[in-house]
Structure formats: C-alpha cells, structure tokens
Amino acid sequence: MNFPWKKALLTGLLGALTVVLFAGAALGVQHQSNRKIAGIHWMLEQPADQPLLAEQDLRQLAAKMGAPFSGKIRKEINIRLLEETLETHPLVEKAEVFSTWDGTLHVRIQQKIAKVRVIQIDKSFYLDTKGHAMPLSKRATAAVPVLTGDLDSARIQQGFRLLEAAATHSTFPGGWTGLEVDRLGTFTAYPAFAPHALVWGRPLRFDDKAHRLSVFYTYMTQAGLLDSLSQVNVRFNGQVVYSLHE
DSSP states (O other): OOOOHHHHHHHHHHHHHHHHHHHHHHHHHHHHHTSBOOEEEEEEEOOTTOOOOOHHHHHHHHHTTTTTOTTOBGGGSOHHHHHHHHTTSTTEEEEEEEEOTTSEEEEEEEEOOOOEEEEOSSOEEEEOTTSOEEOOOSSOOOOOOEEEESOOHHHHHHHHHHHHHHHTOTTSTTOEEEEEEOTTOOEEEEESSSOOEEEEESSOOHHHHHHHHHHHHHHHHHTTOGGGEEEEEOOSTTOOEEEEOO
C-alpha cells in the first residue's frame, strides 16, 4: 500500500502556513497596541443643516480621559471607557474609537438628529428620531417643526408621531411647520405648503383624515382657492369643514 506522501506534505504545509499567519497577526496586534499615539483624528457625522455639535465639545470630554494622550501607547488607553465617556454628551448618539497602524487614534461621532422642537412655558428641547428628549444646542438651531400648547409626556409623544407621519405623507408636501394642542387634547397643525390652520382633533385615524384632505386640497387647488384657506377642520368623521380669509 502506497503512503499518500503528497497529501500529507500538502496538509503539513497548509498547517504550517496557518500557524505563521496567526502568529503574524498576533504580533501585528501586539505591535499596534505598543505603538505610541501619534494624534487624534475626529470624524463628526451630522446633517449639514444641524451642526449642533462641534469638535471642541468632544475634545473637552475626551480630555477627562487624558486626551490627546501624548506619549501614551495604545494599550494604556481604555477604548471602551473613552467611547462611553463621549456618549455621555446629550447630543451624541454613538461614539466609535479605533487606532490604525500609524498610531492615529480615530474617533467617529454620530450626532443625534433633531426632529421636533418642544416649547413649553418653562422649558424647550428637541425630540430625536426615537422621540426622546435632547437639549438645545449653543452651536446652532435646528429648523424643525414646533410642538407646543397644553403638553404632558403622553401628548408630546402623540404630537411627535403626528408630525413624523405628516412629514412623509404625500398629502402634506413639506410636512407641518407646527402643531399645538389645547387643554382638551385637540391638535391643530400648520401645513408647510399652504398657510392655514388644520384642526386635526384627536391624534387618531391619520390615514382616513389624510385621504379626505388629499381630495379636498386637490379640489381647492383646481378652484384656485388653496391660498385663501383660513382654517380646515377634519375632527368629525367623513367631513371636511373649512373657512376662507375675508
């Protein structure tokens, strides 16, 4: 019986190559972790129209961890703790820190995005993409719809959902610029595409009301009366009640 020496040799060579590759990778990681920090590269991801954060704000937070880490080596820096520290900023959604072979420490910051501004008698704040509160910024003001009136936590969330639905619905080009609620829980919206008050009523049956309004707005546009609207009311089932400017 012939010994399959060719197969055995090939298997041995592959095994040796695997060991070498793993050893090289391990040495590379160890070498990188022992490399001195050459500098920090900041990458701030934010919408062009919402520069709510600045690199300076983040540098101040990183300084609590010893940044810019001059003279330190990579393994002396607690990367996860640095990420967690940066994520304590109320305008930061996510922080990611990593180093490259040249000793550069890269810090990628994802800023929270403001979707709605809530204005109450004693305070004002934004709502982010999840409907969570986020503070105003000293750097810039976000041009987002305003939610105001007789608000509590439940009505704030109801208003947020209404504004988000209107922002993506074809009946309301440009969404709503504002939304207010009275003490009875009746919501009134202000569409961006035509200057009038839209009495929405309770935050219910969005698709039904939007469909009624789509038909109504089409008719008013054809009649040349869209810009003459003063108020439109869709509180009641199956109805659209309106008034015109005098």
